[in-house]
Amino acid sequence: MIHFNRRRWMAATLTAAAAGLAVWLGGCAGIGSDYTFSQAQLQAALERKFPFNKRYMELFDIQLAHPQLLLDPQRNRVSVQFDATVDNRLFFNQPLKGRFALDSGLRYDQPTRSLVLQDPQVQQFDVAGLPGQFSRQLNALGAILAEQLLQGYPLYTFKPEQLRLAGTEVEPGTITVLPNGINVKINRP
Template identity: 45%
Template sequence: MTQSAAPARRRFLISTLSLCAAASVTAPLAACATSTFPFIPDHYTFSQKQVQDAVQRKFPYQRTVSQVLDVALSNPVVGLLPDTNRVSVRVDARLASPFLQQPVNGVLTLSSQLEYDPQSRSVVLRSPNVDNVSVDGNAQAYAQQINAAAALMATQLLANYPVYTFKPEQLQFAGVNYEPGTITVLTNGIRVQIVEK
């Protein structure tokens, strides 16, 4: 009985060692395949905070408009507007002019669509619009001029401003170039489709 059990044990050990050897050969191949062919996502999503951080770098901002209105903008707050596929930026404004008895505080709200700029590999703010200007009571008589100045400043300050820049390696794989496609504003971030060039 002992003699017949020994060959059975030997066969079991040999088959076990064969399986282990086979596993050790295929495991590096699998690891190699994973590193050689990484998963290429069909989209990339960046957060509202990333947009907020990018826009924050432009502020505080001061400018004299038409030599009669000094405008200081600060404290930008970025919002996401999925219903209109736009982003909003609300900023505090301080206005001073010889026509005003004292400086006036207010709030400007503007919104912008997003587009991909291939030269800079960036998602940029495009065609910003001033949606709302709210100022203290003293400046209501000059609301039309303030709106015009706000629209001019918004265009100069934020038009074509990059809110996210792709690294070259994010848009290239195995000699194939990719580029952002459709940009969709969500409630919790901005989704950018990645497509082959």
């Protein structure tokens, strides 16, 4: 009789364990199906990638520093504002400082595993003390910065383990800008 109860107890225990495992695995299926990054997480990731220094046409040295990320959920876009420094020893006695801002969509770049800027557009490029004859060149420089140098610039780089689900590699899909972060859906294989 004791032997029979022990079997019944073992069967009940295994059944309960199997049910619990099924519930747990079912719950895990939703884990990793999307990522939501807070604005603070994205801001911290962006700050690690700056200052950004670039020489343009062997004439201008440009530095963008102190990025500030703003989210625009209505348009599903982001804005990034920077402190800008423009230096040209031929034309200026000292580096000029100002503000540079751009507006951009986002896309996933598979080779770098990064969420990158897509089609950035200049919203503002103001430099204090810039002589009037250089304002047109500065506007052209801002457009080139946005379209050529910052196109595809990484906002966030995924860790390899973030793109593995149950031992299978997955890729980000739909990217949605939220009021307080960015949501990235994961395409399941």
